[in-house]
Amino acid sequence: MDSRPPFVDSAAGALLDADGRIVRWTREAERLLARPAHEVCGRPARELLADPAAWASLLAEHRAGRAAERSSETWSGTALVRSGRGEELGIVFQVLPLEDSGPGEPPGAARYFVLAAPAGLAAQWRQDQAFTRELFLQDRVGLAVFDDRLRLVRTNTHLLPYTGLPPDLTGRRLGDFLQAEDAEAVERHLREVLRTGRPLVLSSELVRTIESPRGGAAMAISAFRLQATDGQVIGVTALFTDVTELHRSGERLAVLHRATAAVGGSLSVTGTAEDLAAVLAPGLADLAVVEVAEAVFTGEEPAPGRDGRLLLRRTAVTGDADLLGDAGPEADADTEAAAADTRAVAFDTEGSPTTAGGAAEQPGAAPTATRMTAPLRARGSLLGRVTVHRAAHRLAYEPADLDLLHEIAARAALALDNARRYTREHRAAVSLQRSLLPPAQTETAAVTTASVYLPTDTASGVGGDWFDVIPLSSARVALVAGDVVGRGLEASATMGRLRTAVRTLADLDLAPDELLVHLDDLVCQLLVEAGKPGDDGDRPAGHRTGPLGATCVYAVYDPVSRRCAMASAGHPPPAVAAPDGTVEYVPVRPGPPLGVGGLPFEVTEVELAPGSVLALYTDGLIRGYGGDLDEGLAELRGRLARPGTATAPLRELGREIVVGHPAHRLADDVTLLLARTRAVPPDATATFSLEADPAAVAGVREKATAHLRAWKLEELAFTTELVLSELVTNAIRYAGGPVQVRLIRAERLTCEVSDPSATQPRMRRARLTDEGGRGLYLVAQLTGRWGSRYTRNGKTIWAEQDLP
Known part of the structure; x- marks a missing residue:
């Protein structure tokens, strides 16, 4: 592994004697000025300047600076030199005094070592150094340098902006102070950067320390691989940006969007409450409880009782129901309501949001526990309430969470009110339809x-x-x-x-x-x-x-x-x-x-x-x-x-x-x-035909009476004879023949008279002087129901009598 500083290979070096003559000349100097060592050694250094006369001014600046700073002979500055190709080149140089004499030189002879680099490259070095220094001093960005085995080499003081970190992280791994699953998630990204060389840009991860596991912080992680000048991978640098608030704001917005979409998809009161609870847990809570006024389920307008309290029904419970036992003074009533959905609990009509302590939340005050309640109020009517709970190991609710719950509750209340109105209309429509x-x-x-x-x-x-x-x-x-x-x-x-x-x-x-x-x-x-x-x-x-x-x-x-x-x-x-x-x-x-x-x-x-x-x-x-x-x-x-x-x-x-x-x-x-x-048995009907002869009416009466006697309906014989006489007589008189008579014994006794005429009979009120016109009137008075219907061959007049 090449451990030389990165600027050594790029800086030109020269050794000067006390008179300013060049004694030694490095190969980098040969490449920088395009002058071989044998050409420059033994010559005064001032001859390398583009304007040798500028040598005096350089010495004057050195003396003035030395007097002002009262420092050593170290000397730095800028100069314009001429290369062996005849080009003028701006350089930055630094003169370092040497105490010891070289071989073959008298003791105590003054010597100087001069380092020089192109002005542009030196400026780049200074910028890189300033960037690195300032980056490690940032108080909003956590910076960490890892070696190739993902051990920390260097960090700034804001690596992770919360308590629970050891004072010195050098040589440690993330798993030494972070939760195991969080450390593994971050190291998985870093190993991928080491392996592929592809930078990691703003990957969000939740990180929690071992000593303070509650809540944690959402960090946006960016990373890039570090390589030596020879290309060997030596580590990875990671930047940690705390985006917890941004992450929570995004989560709250996502919960709001999901809640809006969920509660607007149903016109069922119960379905709307269940959809609301399903979004809130786990979106905002570990347990969500939705209670709706009894009147809403029947489409009525909720109204408080004489004591000013509203009767609620626990409609939906989603999440860890064990948290109901930690809900404070109202826990007993809540637990009873959860055991049977039809049980009701009393609720103040003001609908004040409460915390686990049971006290009303003051406007603008931050919640002090892991429970919030908001009213379900729409169009001036209180429809119920929604309560959310968080487990003890999670972060307490913040004011923004309460604002979110109120916003969701307001939208859910409108959906519930729409469901209530629909329920009322639906019940009315169903009642109307069933009545019809x-x-x-x-x-x-x-x-x-x-x-x-x-x-x-x-x-x-x-x-x-x-x-x-x-x-x-x-x-x-x-x-x-x-x-x-x-x-x-x-x-x-x-x-x-x-x-x-x-x-x-x-x-x-x-x-x-x-x-x-x-x-x-x-x-x-x-x-x-x-x-x-x-x-x-x-x-x-x-x-x-x-x-x-x-x-x-x-x-x-x-x-x-x-x-x-x-x-x-x-x-x-x-x-x-x-x-x-x-x-x-x-x-x-x-x-x-x-x-x-x-x-x-x-x-x-x-x-x-x-x-x-x-x-x-x-x-x-x-x-x-x-x-x-x-x-x-x-x-x-x-x-x-x-x-x-x-x-x-x-x-x-x-x-x-x-x-x-x-x-x-x-x-x-x-x-x-x-x-x-069902079927009417053949022996329960009687059919007989007759020609259009008035004398045949007596035979019809006799046959009808015989059938009634066989059916044990003698009580109806007189009425039946009279009805058949009138109907058959009218058929013979106005329609001609043939005429067919049929008796049907079912739920009632039906007498039918069919004729070939298509003229419907009409009942009228006869005058005192009229000789006829009373037949159908008598039939209507003697029977329970009568009428006529068209047939393919004419019409049929019928009359019904109730059986004894």
Whole structure:
């Protein structure tokens, strides 16, 4: 290893006698002035000057300086010399007096050794020296020089600006005074610099001393490799800059950004509180506790009690729950609340931030412990509080941490208030929608039904899904499922209008395709109304603000014929689970969604065995299984095909089908209507025809009475004879023949009279002088319900009587 000072190889040397003659001449001097030794030795040194006459002035400066400083003969200065190439060269020189005589010279002869270097190189040396000296004197930058084995060679006094360092670090390694993992992290960087020679620039590391492990300091480390003149690696120099405050400010800003993003992503009160706690621990604390006022969960405005205190529910706890035991005077109440989420704790409505000691924090005062509390306040209302805890071995909170907590709490409170407002509207929409839906379970002579409705819990609100079970004449039943496009209260209101329209149209006993045509006309009209300008005139014509349409499937099941006719307006096909366990989708040809207008609908008719389960649903069910409609249909088929479907209670079966559809993960409402079919036995019906002859009416009465006697319904014989007399007589008089009569014994006794006329009967109030016109009035008075419906060959008039 070359241990010579770095300037020795670059400085020229000459030995002068007492008279100023050159006695010796170094090789570096030969290279500097381009003059060989044999040419200059023995000559006066003044002849090397560019202007030999300047020699006198140099001597005068030396004498003046010596008298002023009263120093030794050491002499330094600058001069202009001429090289052997004829060039003028500025140099810096230093004259060193020698006491001893050289060989062959008389004792005591004065000699001088002169060192010289180019002026530019000497200036560079001085700059390097000043830079190194000042660098080690810096009080804001820690500087350390390590040897090739990473032992400290030299440091300044601000290597690590905190306590716990030994007084002398020379020869020590970082692991002798730093935490092992911190020392290893820094040395890993330094070894990489030694190995590759690539400088390290501002790598941030946390460093903690062994004696003071709490907190530590964040240091930005830069390093470069040291090499000797011969290229050998001799060590590495590292600069340590304390960026603790900058690092903490960056961490606080990152926590604020994460908290802002987290609490704004949910409209659930519980979800918002959980997201807030998850960001604060470990971002700002080892434990975060969020408590929310009870009223917020129901969408109400929080209000303190008579004692001025607000009832809170512990909603989210994230981190080390053992820290709750060190929370001070409120620890007992907090612990009880943590044991059961429904338990509440009292909280001062002022919402003052507190420390672990339980005292209110004074404005501008620094926290003295590792606990902070901030209120969750939005739009003038106190919604709750958030409390953060740090473990005892960590640094105490600073005023900036309290400011950060207040800022996060303010933003979280706005998110909570939005969630509260959404909860209120969502509950109102769900309540409205549920009030517009039929009972969850019904039972008729045709079917037994059960339904499941799961409203979504998203920001857009509940949808416009609906279903209905509508009793029709002759023991038949209509089953409906529909879905209004759009969400929220407006979708629910539109759904209510459509359900009412379907019920009204169903009372007319229209065929499924005809009913959908009328319903399509209604939706088109609603769209036209939605496109009109509002009262304020600000909305342009043609601008739609409400739902843009709907889908619907309408099915009519007849328990006498056991056939089901249905039509679809852009709705998913119903599924049929037969008693033998097979499951098929009805091959219904869906028409366009409601609101398109001008296109027909087709009727599909299938025969259903008694005990079959007919499933009507909205697309939220099949999309909820994963988003793919084909996969959703296959999943629904598989669930309906499970063993026991034919005998399972419909309500339990419905719950099993929708399992795995939690409300907070639904993209759309889930609606499912299950109907298990029944059949009217053949011996519970009676059908007979007659020609258009008034004399045949007596025979109809006799046959009807015989059937009622066989059914043990003698109590209804008189009324039935009277009703049939009026209806058959009217049919023969106004429609001609043939006339068909049918009796159906189901939940009620139904009397039907069918004729070839398409003219609907009309009940009117007869005057005293009228000889007729009282027939339908009597029928209406004697029966529970009556009506008429069109058929392919004319019409059917029916009347129902309750069974005894």
